[in-house]
Amino acid sequence: MQEKFFTLLQLNKSIRNLVAGIGREFWIVAEIAHIQVQEHAYLELVQKENERIVAKARGIIWGNVLQQLLAEQPETLPMILKAGANIRCRVVVNFHEVHGLALHINAVDAFYTLGEMEQQRLRTLAKLEQSGLLYLQQNLSLPPVLQKIAVVSSETAAGFGDFMNQLDANPWGYRFVVTLFPASVQGENAVPGLVEQIGRVGKHFDVLVIIRGGGARLDLEVFNSEAVAAAIARCPIPVLTGIGHQRDSTIADRTAYLSLKTPTAVAEFILQNNLQFESKIFDLMRKIALYGSGKINEQHALLNEWRLGLIRKTHEKISREHMQQQRLQMGVKSFTKEKMRSARHRLEVFEQFFRFSNPKYLLEKGYFLIRQHHHYLKASDLQPDMQVEIEGDRLIVEAKIGNKIN
Known part of the structure; x- marks a missing residue:
């Protein structure tokens, strides 16, 4: 007996009838592995475990549905529908005898994708x-x-x-x-x-x-x-x-x-x-200028103080030197006077001594001089019978020396 068989078309039609008998929509979660958007959007949906694909299916968003979704979510939908995004979508399972199984996507939950993105973040x-x-x-x-x-x-x-x-x-x-x-x-x-x-x-x-x-x-x-x-x-x-x-x-x-x-x-x-930074530089320059001005004023005041002190000390020094000079002058004058008085006294003493020592002074006092041939003789020079001249005050007498008296 020959075993019964079906053609591929008969099998696919049977599968289509079975899938059509499901008769309702499902919310599924999947990752978009690939997407191509023209009039319609064609997606390759996958599920991974440890980076290994464990499930795969084709997804389709028909043009009228795509336009409606874009109108409802004009900002988020273009960013959600991209490779690598995890989406939560409402699908109807469809099977075609030629094209095979496909998931017709009628809605996309943008909040799910945003939440997934936040978790990934x-x-x-x-x-x-x-x-x-x-x-x-x-x-x-x-x-x-x-x-x-x-x-x-x-x-x-x-x-x-x-x-x-x-x-x-x-x-x-x-x-x-x-x-x-x-x-x-x-x-x-x-x-x-x-x-x-x-x-x-x-x-x-x-x-x-x-x-x-x-x-x-x-x-x-x-x-x-x-x-x-x-x-x-x-x-x-x-x-x-x-x-x-x-x-x-x-x-x-x-x-x-x-x-x-x-x-x-x-x-x-x-x-x-x-x-x-520029403000800090200008502030620093201002502080430097103020500091420099203060230092200049401080040094100027110090220099002025030194100048006044130098003038004062110079005047004091000149005054002291002047007083010292006056004292020296007075001392020299006093010393000179004393020296002159002493010299004058000595001179007077010498004059008196010379005057007293002058033979004329003795002659005036009644003394006389004995001379011989214009040479004055001492008493020890006299000899008996010596012919001499005796000179007195305004008087010269010739005489002969007699005998010595013992």
């Missing part, structure tokens, strides 16, 4: 903290003057233009050397592009600025990437972020040295940082 933060990268930038020091600036941004982004306009139009005339490292800030290639450009920034820059203009929360999801955050943490110079207008900060913001709300706010921070 928290896991990434915990991992960065455990590896010591989350606060690594805080060990760096911001230079007092920011002049050589590296910027990672899309060259055509409005945020980059706002940043440059704020720097260029500053009222203090500060000039900056800005080097752009262009990178896409959204899309599939954004993460590797950002990591590559951040890695190119060297120590010869004062600061790295990462900026992106405003957008929906999901538009900024690239800055919640662990790879981008790790590249920021390992950057050798301080990193400033100005990513969008959202109230919640990204992981890149948490990892950076300083996070500011907008690109314009980053530029304003740089200007204020430089202005603060």
Whole structure:
């Protein structure tokens, strides 16, 4: 007996009838492995366990449903429907004889995806903290003057233009050397592009600025990437972020040295940082000028005091010397007078002595001199019978010496 068999078409029709008999929708959770959006959206849905795919199915969002979902969620849906996103969606199981099994997606729960993204964000933060990268930038020091600036941004982004306009139009005339490292800030290639450009920034820059203009929360999801955050943490110079207008900060913001709300706010921070340094310099110059002026006045007063003291001491010295001179003059005069009086007295004594010693004085007193041949004789020179002349006061007598009387 020949065994009964079915054709493939018969089997597929039977499967289609069985699937059609389900007759209701299901909420499922899956990861989008691949998506192609044209008139309709074609998705490859997978489920992974330990990075191993354990289930796979095709998903389709028909054009009319896609337009309705976009109208309901114009900001979030484009960011949810991308490769790598975990979605919660309402599906109808459909089986086609030619195309096989497919899940027709009629609704997407954006809040589920956002919650999953937040959970992933928290896991990434915990991992960065455990590896010591989350606060690594805080060990760096911001230079007092920011002049050589590296910027990672899309060259055509409005945020980059706002940043440059704020720097260029500053009222203090500060000039900056800005080097752009262009990178896409959204899309599939954004993460590797950002990591590559951040890695190119060297120590010869004062600061790295990462900026992106405003957008929906999901538009900024690239800055919640662990790879981008790790590249920021390992950057050798301080990193400033100005990513969008959202109230919640990204992981890149948490990892950076300083996070500011907008690109314009980053530029304003740089200007204020430089202005603060300039103000400190001017304040220091003012203090130095005041200190120098005070020192000059102090030294001037000291010099004036020394000058007055020198004048006073000079006058005192001159006065003392004058008094000393007067005393010396008086002493010399007194000494001279005393010497002259003493000399005069001695002279008088000598004169009296000479006068008393003068033979004429003796002759006037009645004494006489004996001479022989004009030579005066002493008594011991006299001999008997010696012929002599006796000289007295106005009298000369010739005589002969008699005998000596014993």
